Amino acid sequence: MTDSDKDNDDNREESEVAAGETETAGNPVGSSATDSSATDSSATDSSATDSGDSANPPSAESTDSAGMIEDELPEEEELTPEIVEEEAIRGDFMLRWAAIFLAVLFGFSQIADTRTLTHVRSGDQMRSNGFLPPAADPFAYSLDGQAAPNPSWLTDHVFSLAYSLGGAAGLTVFKALVAGFAIWLLTHISVRGMPTWWSSVCCLFAVCACSVDFMPITDLFTVLGMASVLLILHRYQYGLTSGIHWKLPVLLAVWGNFDPRAYLGILAVFCFAAGLQWCRSRAETAGEVTGPDVRPLWKAGAVCIVALLINPAPLAEISAVVTSYTTEYPGMSEMKPLTDGNGSSLEPAVLLDGRTEFYSLLNSDVFAGFEFAYVAGIALWLIAAVVLGIARSRDDLPWLITLIVFVLLAIIALHELPAASLVAAAAAGTAAQRWYRRSFRQEYTVETMEVLFSRGGRALTVFGMAFLGFFAVADRLPTRSPIGIGFEADMQTTMDSLSAELAVVPSGSRILNTRITQGDFLNWHGVPCFLDSRVHLYGTFSDDTSPLYRFDRMRRGMLREATQLPGAAANAGDASGSIGTDLNVDAAAADAAAEWKADYEKFGIGHVMIRLAPPGAPAYSTLMAMERNADWVLTSRGPSAAFFARSADKPQAFDILKTAFRDSVGTDRERFDFGREPDFYSKYLYHKRSTASAPLRSAQHYFTLASQLSPQAVYNVAAALQSAPDNEQYLRIIGRAMAGPILTIRSANQALFSNPQDADAYRVLGGAYLQLMTYEQAIAEAGGGASIGSERYLQAVMALRQSAVIAPQVGPTWNALLNLYRTEGRVDLALQSLDRYLEIIDDPDALLSSDPAEDEMLRSLYELRRGLQEQTDDMKSRVDEALTAQVLEDPVQNARQKFAIAQQVASQGFILLALEILNDNIDMMRGQPEVDLLRGELLLEAGEVSDGQQVIEMTASVVRDNVQSPEFAGIRWHRPLAVSELSKAAYSGAIDAWTQQYSVFADFERQGASELQSLLHLLPLVPAVESAPAALLPACATGLLSRCQVLLTMVPLGRSDPRFHAAMAYLEMGDVGNARFLLEGILSEDGGIPLRPLAEAYYRLLAEDADKLLNDNRIDFWEDFQYPEATAADAETKTDSQSGSQPEANAESKTDQ
Structure with missing residues (x-):
C-alpha cells in the first residue's frame, strides 16, 4: 500500500465520520421514528389543551406571574449521545492540558543540581570571550593545556542568558516552560479520532517519571528531544508527516548542540525502523496492507548520525554514547557512592541528591534512595507491558522494540529512566487506543453504565491529578527538591556562605576540592578547581595519568597519612558523604605516598577544601584528621567548608579564641516569638524540609568540633592553671573548651533570630548551655569557688523545651531533658520527659528485636520510670494530706499556707505538682507578686516558656512601678525577669x-x-566608759x-x-x-x-x-604585714626624743607592753 493510498483511505474514513456526524445531527443515535411520532403527538395534545383553555382565558396578573416562573427555570434537556460525546471531548481536552500544567508545576521545582552552576558560568565565559566554546577549559587547573570539548555549548548559552535576564527565578521559569512544552508534544502522540483519556493518564505517569530531569541541565533537553522524535515517528507511522529525511536530521543536529545524549534519538529512530520493518514483513507474509515505507526512516537515521557532526566538538558528540557508559557513569558512581565506608546505606537526604541515577537498577543499594520518579517510571513500564500484551497487534511492534531497548538501557543506568518512560507512555497510549477501536463500538450511547464510565472515569482522573498536584505543592512526595522558585535553600546557603569563606583564601592559590560538587561551587565563584561534575572530561580510573585517578589518589593519600598519626582513628571517614564516604582509606597503598605528594607539587596545590555543608552530616572526622597532620594548618572554618593551607607557607592559623573573646562585636538579636506547636496544616498537610541556615551550620560546627573536651579534663587543666597562671598552653585549652559553647550560643541565637521555629537551633542551643554549665562548674571547683549553674540550667531547659514544642517527636531532645532534670533532682519533670521519650522509642515492633543491648536499655528505662512514678505518687499523697489537714478560714492565711506548701514542694523537686497547687488556687492568691514570680519561674522550668515569661514580665513591671509601696518592699524580681528575658535572647x-x-x-x-x-x-582608741564589766x-x-x-x-x-x-x-x-x-x-x-x-x-x-x-x-589571706622601713630623718628624730625625755620613753614602753 503506497502513501497516496493510505492518504486516500484516511480521507475516506474522515468523510464517513463527517457523514455520520451529519446524520447524527439530523437523527441522533439511539432515537427512532417512534420517538419522533411520540413527540408530534405530545405537541398535538399540547395544542389541544391550549385551545381548550382558551375558552376561559386566565387573568393578566396570573399570566405575567406564570411567564416569570417559566423564564426563571432552565429548560430540561434530554441526555443524548451527542451530549455524551461532547462531554467526553471536553473532558479529554481538559485532561490533556491538566497533564501539561502538571508538567509545568513539576518544572517549578527548586534548583538543587550543582551542575547548573557550571553551565551558567560556562555560558558567561563564552559570551564574554566570543560565542563558541574555548579550546581549553577555563575552570579546572588539572586540565591546563588539554582539550576540553563542550558539545552541549548551546545549553550553557541558554542557561546563562536566562540567569542574566531573571536570575534564579528566570532559570526556574525557563525549565518549567520547557517541561510543559515537552509534555505538550507527548500529548499529541495519539491515534486520530480516538478518545485521549488513556493517553493523558500515560502522560501523567511520564510527567512524574521525567520530573527528575526538570532541572536546568542537559537532561532537560533530553526530555524535549525524545518527545519531539517520538512525535515525528508516530506521525510517520500513520502517514501524517512528510520530509522525514530532513526533519529528523535537523532536529538531531539542534538537539546535539544542546545535549550530548542526542544519540538516544538516533537509537529511537533505528529501533522504530526495525519494528516497522518487522511489521511490514509480517504483513507481507499475511498478504495484508504493509503500512508505510521504512526505507526513508533508515536513511533519515543514517543522516542523523552525520548531523551530530554539526557541532564545535564533533568527535565528542559522536562518541558520547561510549563516553557515557565507559567514563561518565562509572566516574560518577565512584565519586558518589551509595554506601559509607562500613557498607551501610547513606541517609535518604544524601541519596536524593541524584547519585542513584548513575547506578544500575539491579544494584540493591539503589532502593534505599528510590525516588518518586523511579516508582512512576517503573509503573509506566509495567502498564505499557500489560497494554501491549493485551493488544497483541502487529501495529504495536515498532513501539514494542523501542520500549524493550530503552528499558534495558534504563536498567543498566537509571539515568535513562525518563527517556524510557516517554517511550512507554507513547507505546501504552497508542496501543490501547488501537485495541479499543478494534474491540469496542465507537458510538456514544446514553446507557447508564457507559455514561457512568465516561463521566466517572474522567472525574476520577481529574481528582487523581488534583491530588498529585496538591501532594507536589505540599512537598509530600520523595522528590529531590520541593516546588518553588530559585535555588534550593541549602544550595543557596552554600553558595552565599562560600563567597565569604573564599574571600580569605589568597588570590591565585590552587584549591583541592575533596568533593566534585565543590568544584561546581568554585566555578560559580570564579575560583579554579581541580575537578567538577563534568567527570567525562577527566578520564577514567583505569588511567593512572588521568586527573580523575590523581584526584582520587591525592584524597586517599592525604587522608591515609592523617589517620596514621598517633591518636588518630583507624578510619577517619564518616557516614556523611565526606571523604570517608567517597573513599575506602585502606585502599590507598602505602608505597603510593611519593606519587600523591608529587601530584600536590605538580599541580601547585596550596589549599585543601573539606566539606561541611549538606547534604548529609559534615565531614567532621576528616577535618579532625587533617588538624592532626603537621603538614597542614587550618586557616578558615565557615558554615560550608573548612580550608587547610600548607604549613610550609606559614599561613595564619584559624584562632577560635580570638573569634570568641577578642574580635567579636556585640549584636542584640532579641526574638519576638517563642517556639510554637506545629499546627494542623504543618502536621497533616504541608511538609517543610529540614534545612540548615548558615548560622545554624556554624553553631553545629562549633558545638561538635570545639565543645567535646570532657569536664574532668577541663577541671584538671583549670587546677593546673591555678598553680601555673602563666602557662599559655593551659590557657588555650581552657579557651578552646569555653569558646565552643560560647560561639555555639551566638550562632544559634542568630539562626533563631531569622527563624524562631527552628527546632534544631533550639536543640543545639540547649546543648551548648549544658556544656557551658559543666565547664564552668569544673573551673569553679578547681579554684574553690562557685558557678552560675542555676541560671545555666534554666537557659538549657528553656531552649530544649522550645525545641520539644516545635518538634515533639525528636527523641534526643526528650532524652537530654530527662538527663538534665534528673541531674537537678526534678522528679516529676523527669518522669514527664521519660514518658515522652518512651513513646517515641518504644515501638511495639522493636520489642521483637533480638538486640540484647536495646532490650536492656528499655528495661532500665522502665525501672527508672517505676521509681520516679513512686516518688511522684508519694509526694502527691503527702500534699493532699497537708492541704486537707487544716483549712484556715482566713483567706489571706489560707493563701499563704498554700503558697508555703507550693514553695516546699518545688524545693523538693516536684515542679509540676507545685505549679498545679498555684494554678488551682490562682484566684485566692491573685495580687501577690511573690506568688506570681514563683509561678512564672515554675512555668519556665516546666516548658511553658511563653506563659512564664509573660507572667514574670507583668509582675516585674508592677513591682518596678510601685517600688516605694510597703507591700512591694523586698520583692526579688530582678533574677526571674533577667532569666525570662534570656529565654528569647533579649x-x-x-x-x-x-x-x-x-x-x-x-x-x-x-x-x-x-x-x-x-x-x-x-x-x-576610745575608752569604754559606758561598757559593762568584762566587755571588750x-x-x-x-x-x-x-x-x-x-x-x-x-x-x-x-x-x-x-x-x-x-x-x-x-x-x-x-x-x-x-x-x-x-x-x-x-x-x-x-x-x-x-x-x-x-x-x-x-x-x-x-x-x-x-x-x-x-x-x-x-x-592572699595569709599575707604577712610588712612594716615600713625607717628613714634617716626618722632615726634622728627618735634619738633626740630618747635623750631628751627618758621617763616618757619608759612610760610609752610600758604602755606598749
Missing part, C-alpha cells in the same frame, strides 16, 4: 534587670558609709558592727553577682568590650567572692594583659 532586657539589682546593693553601700565611719571612730567593746560599737555586716559581707556578694551575670550576657551577645569592663570591676573591687575563680578564667580569655590586673588585685 540580652538588653536581662542586662537592665541585673543592673537594677546591682544598683540596689550600691545604695546599701552608700547608706552604710556613715555607719562604717562611726564604727571606726568607736574602735579601742562599747555597746554602741557592737550594734554598729552588727549593722555593718550587711555592708561588709552581703553587699560585696550581692553587688558582684548581678555584675557577673551582666558580663555573661554581654559575652553571649558578643560584646566582649563591656564583658571585659565588668569583669575588671569585679576583680578589682569585690575581693575574694565565690565567683572570683570563674571571673578570673573569663578575664584571662578576654584581656591580653590580664596578668597585670590579676597580680595587682590578687587576694
